[in-house]
Structures are given as structure tokens and as C-alpha cells.
Amino acid sequence: MTNHKTGTREEWLAARLELLKAEKELTRLSDELARRRQELPWVRVDKEYRFETDEGNASLTDLFGGRSQLLVYHFMFGYGFRLTDERRGCTGCSLVADHFDGVIPHLNGRDITFVCASIAPLQELQDYKRQMGWRFPWVSSLGSDFNYDFGAAFTEEQRRNGADYNFRQVDEPEPQKEGMSVFALQDGAVHHTYSTYARGVEALMGTYQFLDLAPWGRNEDGLEFLQAWWRRHDEYANQGTGAR
Numbered sequence: 553m554t555n556h557k558t559g560t561r562e563e564w565l566a567a568r569l570e571l572l573k574a575e576k577e578l579t580r581l582s583d584e585l586a587r588r589r590q591e592l593p594w595v596r597v598d599k600e601y602r603f604e605t606d607e608g609n610a611s612l613t614d615l616f617g618g619r620s621q622l623l624v625y626h627f628m629f630g631y632g633f634r635l636t637d638e639r640r641g642c643t644g645c646s647l648v649a650d651h652f653d654g655v656i657p658h659l660n661g662r663d664i665t666f667v668c669a670s671i672a673p674l675q676e677l678q679d680y681k682r683q684m685g686w687r688f689p690w691v692s693s694l695g696s697d698f699n700y701d702f703g704a705a706f707t708e709e710q711r712r713n714g715a716d717y718n719f720r721q722v723d724e725p726e727p728q729k730e731g732m733s734v735f736a737l738q739d740g741a742v743h744h745t746y747s748t749y750a751r752g753v754e755a756l757m758g759t760y761q762f763l764d765l766a767p768w769g770r771n772e773d774g775l776e777f778l779q780a781w782w783r784r785h786d787e788y789a790n791q792g793t794g795a796r
Contacts, residue, residue, distance in 0.1 A: 556767070594736060594743035599701070604674040604692040612698070615691065616737050621664040625649070625756070626704035626731040627690070629670035629677065633782065640672070641680045645730055646784050651758050652688040669693045671705055671728065684784065702747060704731040718749040732756065 559567075601612045616622045627649065632642025641649075652666065659666050667689040670677055674692040681690055699705035706715050706725040714723045731749040735742055754760055763770045772778045 589746055592746060594738070594745050597735070597742040597744050599697070601693070601696050601698045601701075603669065603696065603698070604694070605689070606674075606678070610691070612735070612742050613737065615665065615667055616735075616742075617665045619660070619663045619665045620737050622735040622737070623659070623664060623666045624702075624733045624735070625652070625666075625668045625753075626699055626702070626729070626733065627668040627670045628728045628730055629672040629680070631726070631728045633779065634784075639680065639683065639784070640676060641684070642730070643782050643784055644779060646684060647759065647782050648730070648753055648756050649684070649686060649688070650785055651756055653686060656688055665689075667691055669698060671699055699728070702731070702733045702744070703749065704729050704733075718752075 597612065603610045603612075603615065605615075612622075615624070625645075625648070627645045628642035629645075630640050632645060634643040635641075649668065652668070656666050668677075669691050671694050672692060673694060677690045677692060693699050700707060703717060705728045706717075711725055711727065714721055715725050716722070717725050717729055729749060730753050731747060732753055733744065734746040736745050737743075748755070760770065770778075772781065775781060
């Protein structure tokens with residue numbers, strides 16, 4: 553890491569005020585994108601999906617839990633980054649999931665239910681959830697087309713012939729990918745309102761927002777690949793205590 557330039561307080565303030573203009577513009581643009589996201593047409597979901605939950609077998613409607621809005625994170629399990637025999641949850645999805653528990657009461661207070669869904673036996677999900685110390689609802693979509701139909705998993709045929717991921721054609725999609733799908737319940741019918749994938753799920757990762765405020769930022773230059781630093785929350789060896 554090269555030494556960063558230094559300057560006077562006056563130079564810092566002038567540069568900071570210029571940056572503030574760009575930050576405010578980004579905030580306004582983010583507000584506009586949120587408005588456009590909410591204006592997307594809703595698509596009625598008539599297909600029946602079944603899930604295994606802590607409370608038993610459930611439909612997609614059941615997952616709303618009496619609320620009118622549902623967020624579903626597609627958690628990669630049995631496939632993904634840094635799996636071991638003991639830990640079958642993707643490390644990247646695990647980093648994302650570390651942000652879920654604290655926000656759920658606030659979502660519930662705004663008539664929104666949040667769950668994770670994975671293509672794995674419920675018992676395996678429950679075991680990993682205990683290992684990681686999480687409390688959020690996690691359902692099994694094993695045996696259902698749910699993750700496949702909403703663009704976060706791909707059949708053998710799709711992997712051979714190509715399929716759409718993140719709204720573009722991918723010649724050789726992986727078996728599973730991360731993503732978020734959003735639903736609304738209106739007049740007893742479920743509607744699909746939004747989905748996002750790939751870097752779209754960074755919006756769920758407060759860790760990145762904190763890193764972007766830090767002096768060295770995400771500090772990913774020189775890594776084998778950008779996500780090479782990712783670990784599960786109990787796997788960071790030295791917690792980065794060295795001074796520069």
C-alpha cells in the first residue's frame with residue numbers, strides 16, 4: 553500500500569464539499585430507482601410451491617406469515633464458495649446472511665416477512681443455522697421448482713444448453729446462484745414484484761457500506777479475485793489488527 557497524500561484542513565474541506573455534491577446526487581438517484589422499482593408491474597404467481605419449514609409443510613402464501621409483503625433470499629447451500637464437509641453453506645451467502653437477524657424486527661414492523669430458501673434438507677439448514685448462531689427463518693425448497701423458476705438455480709439441461717441469469721443469457725450457468733426475490737399478497741393472490749442477483753445483493757450487505765467509509769475502502773487490489781477475503785464470521789484468523 554502506497555502512502556496516501558496529505559493536505560491542509562482547508563484543502564480537505566474543499567475536496568469534501570465537492571464529494572458531498574456527488575453523494576447527494578447518488579442519494580437522489582437511489583431514491584428515484586426505489587420509486588421505479590416499486591412501479592414495476594406485478595406478475596401473478598399461480599404455480600403451487602411447497603416448502604419445509606420449522607412449523608411444517610407450507611405454501612408460498614403461508615410464508616407471508618399474515619403479512620402482505622415477502623422477501624426471499626436464495627441462499628446457496630451444498631454449492632458455492634469455501635464449502636467443507638461440516639459447513640455446506642456458501643461463504644458468500646453466509647456473509648450476506650450475517651446482516652439479516654437485526655433487520656427482521658424492523659421489516660416485520662413494516663408489514664414485511666423475510667425468509668431464506670435453499671435447495672437442501674431442512675435438517676441440514678437448521679444444523680448450519682445453529683453453527684452460525686442465526687435466528688432468521690430458513691425454509692427448504694428441496695423438491696420444488698421455486699429457486700429454479702425465480703432464476704437462482706439451474707437444471708442439468710439448462711447447465712448444458714445455457715439459461716438466463718441476472719436477466720442475460722449465460723452459456724454455462726452454475727447449479728445455484730445468489731439472489732433475492734420479492735412478492736406481494738393482494739386479494740388472496742401472490743404476485744412476483746422484483747428480483748435481483750449477483751452484485752444486486754450487495755444492497756443487503758452493510759459490511760460493504762462500512763468498508764466504503766474506511767480509509768482503505770474494500771482493499772481488494774492484488775487479491776486473486778475480489779471476494780477472496782470473504783470468510784464466515786468466526787473464521788477470520790487475525791481480525792486485521794496490524795497497523796500500516
